[in-house]
Amino acid sequence: MTENGTGTTPEEQVRALYEQSEVETARAMEELVGKASFGSLMAAGAENVAAMVRIGSDVADLVLRNLRLAGRADITRLARQLNRTEDKLERILQEVEALRDELRRAEASAAAETER
Amino acid sequence: MNVLERVSRAPVNALELANILLTTSDASTGPSAREVIWTHRKVTLYRYRSSRRSYPVPLLLVFALINRPDIFDLRPGGSFVEFLLEEGFDVFLVDWGYPDEEDADTGLDDYVCDELPWAIRETLRASGADELTLVGWCIGATLCAMYCGLQDRAASTVRNLALLTMPIDGRGSTYARWVGDPAFDSDRVAAEWRVLPGPVVDFANKLLKPVTNFWTTYRRLGEQVVEGTARRELYQPMAKWVADNPNFPGRAWAQWIQLMYRDGSLASGLYTLRGARVDLRRIDQNLLVITASADHIAPRAGTLPILELVSSEDVTHFDRPGGHIGLIAGSAAKRQIWPDIASWLAERSGA
Numbered sequence: 001m002t003e004n005g006t007g008t009t010p011e012e013q014v015r016a017l018y019e020q021s022e023v024e025t026a027r028a029m030e031e032l033v034g035k036a037s038f039g040s041l042m043a044a045g046a047e048n049v050a051a052m053v054r055i056g057s058d059v060a061d062l063v064l065r066n067l068r069l070a071g072r073a074d075i076t077r078l079a080r081q082l083n084r085t086e087d088k089l090e091r092i093l094q095e096v097e098a099l100r101d102e103l104r105r106a107e108a109s110a111a112a113e114t115e116r
Numbered sequence: 117m118n119v120l121e122r123v124s125r126a127p128v129n130a131l132e133l134a135n136i137l138l139t140t141s142d143a144s145t146g147p148s149a150r151e152v153i154w155t156h157r158k159v160t161l162y163r164y165r166s167s168r169r170s171y172p173v174p175l176l177l178v179f180a181l182i183n184r185p186d187i188f189d190l191r192p193g194g195s196f197v198e199f200l201l202e203e204g205f206d207v208f209l210v211d212w213g214y215p216d217e218e219d220a221d222t223g224l225d226d227y228v229c230d231e232l233p234w235a236i237r238e239t240l241r242a243s244g245a246d247e248l249t250l251v252g253w254c255i256g257a258t259l260c261a262m263y264c265g266l267q268d269r270a271a272s273t274v275r276n277l278a279l280l281t282m283p284i285d286g287r288g289s290t291y292a293r294w295v296g297d298p299a300f301d302s303d304r305v306a307a308e309w310r311v312l313p314g315p316v317v318d319f320a321n322k323l324l325k326p327v328t329n330f331w332t333t334y335r336r337l338g339e340q341v342v343e344g345t346a347r348r349e350l351y352q353p354m355a356k357w358v359a360d361n362p363n364f365p366g367r368a369w370a371q372w373i374q375l376m377y378r379d380g381s382l383a384s385g386l387y388t389l390r391g392a393r394v395d396l397r398r399i400d401q402n403l404l405v406i407t408a409s410a411d412h413i414a415p416r417a418g419t420l421p422i423l424e425l426v427s428s429e430d431v432t433h434f435d436r437p438g439g440h441i442g443l444i445a446g447s448a449a450k451r452q453i454w455p456d457i458a459s460w461l462a463e464r465s466g467a
Contacts, residue, residue, distance in 0.1 A: 022327065022332065026332065030324070033323055036297075040299075042320075046305055046316075047301065050309045072217070086156065094234070
């Protein structure tokens with residue numbers, strides 16, 4: 001490739017021009033998404049999508065239930081019960097560990113007193 | 117390379133680019149050996165044992181709810197965990213897991229009042245230490261700060277608190293313009309969606325810088341392939357991590373929106389969890405705050421109020437060039453910020 005008067009090849013000039021336009025586009029897009037109106041659009045879109053997901057999910061569950069199959073809602077209900085059971089077990093475990101630590105400390109101090 | 121050569125290499129380059137993109141999910145992450153110490157629901161506490169442990173005070177790493185904590189241990193030679201182990205720290209990491217619909221009712225209070233204190237308790241039990249260092253990043257840092265601002269017992273168990281790119285008041289951010297308007301019914305969205313799907317959270321994060329995230333990243337990768345400088349061992353683990361987004365439990369998400377983008381109640385000391393006020397003035401631990409100058413996820417202005425609020429006597433603030441994740445996990449982090457973090461920790465982790 002031949003160099004022009006500026007010391008850069010035409011290819012480099014095109015590339016620089018492209019990169020500059022990309023930077024400008026990026027800046028413009030960031031400004032756009034930062035606007036309150038874009039935020040309102042996003043919020044409304046999120047609400048609509050959430051509602052549609054919920055409706056779709058409910059319909060799918062209804063179909064499965066009528067086929068006498070466990071649907072997502074049934075599995076979620078079961079998993080929540082398991083969560084509650086696990087919570088209780090965790091708290092019991094912590095109590096047991098605390099009591100064991102207390103017992104160990106009491107035994108250690110009793111042993112120290114006996115030695116005296 | 118002339119035009120003819122370029123054209124003839126185009127199919128090879130296209131194949132290589134496609135191969136890098138298509139095999140990204142197969143990239144291996146998490147090079148450091150670890151063991152499971154404790155689990156509860158989806159939460160897992162891991163321990164990374166150092167073969168040259170020099171400090172009695174263990175570190176507990178806490179990451180955000182919207183990405184995986186694998187970023188702490190991304191790839192060989194680029195792992196913060198690996199670096200800390202080499203420096204002689206005993207490292208624990210709490211992994212929030214992949215919440216699903218059954219976890220929809222998990223709120224910030226569950227993370228701050230149950231899961232985090234329990235993980236701290238298990239860390240202390242496993243390490244045999246009386247105190248630890250909490251290292252929180254992003255939302256994980258906010259959870260750590262809330263814990264220290266809430267719990268009286270934090271004063272006796274948390275010696276050092278390191279907060280990396282932490283949001284405490286996001287009202288000036290782009291997120292606030294998206295979800296901060298009270299007309300947006302976040303509670304209803306949370307109830308309908310139950311959990312905010314990870315890909316939706318990822319899409320929203322990427323939309324903050326749409327051209328950069330949806331185009332420039334891939335264009336640059338393509339150029340590197342053409343030039344023969346593409347390094348898939350660097351690109352793939354990070355791309356895999358970026359695309360691996362757990363769901364955000366609906367209740368926690370709605371609380372986060374209210375707290376961070378509407379009330380600003382954490383900074384103003386009015387936020388309460390289970391009836392107890394979260395008062396950041398209670399934070400009296402040795403405190404390290406790290407902010408990134410080009411952080412668009414948790415802008416620096418939303419972090420700096422912490423410096424005025426806490427009652428710690430030992431406060432250090434590193435403000436460095438970089439982005440929200442790149443500052444701590446970028447290819448330059450190992451040279452530019454990890455040694456500073458390690459030396460801050462080392463000075464405060466002795467017997």
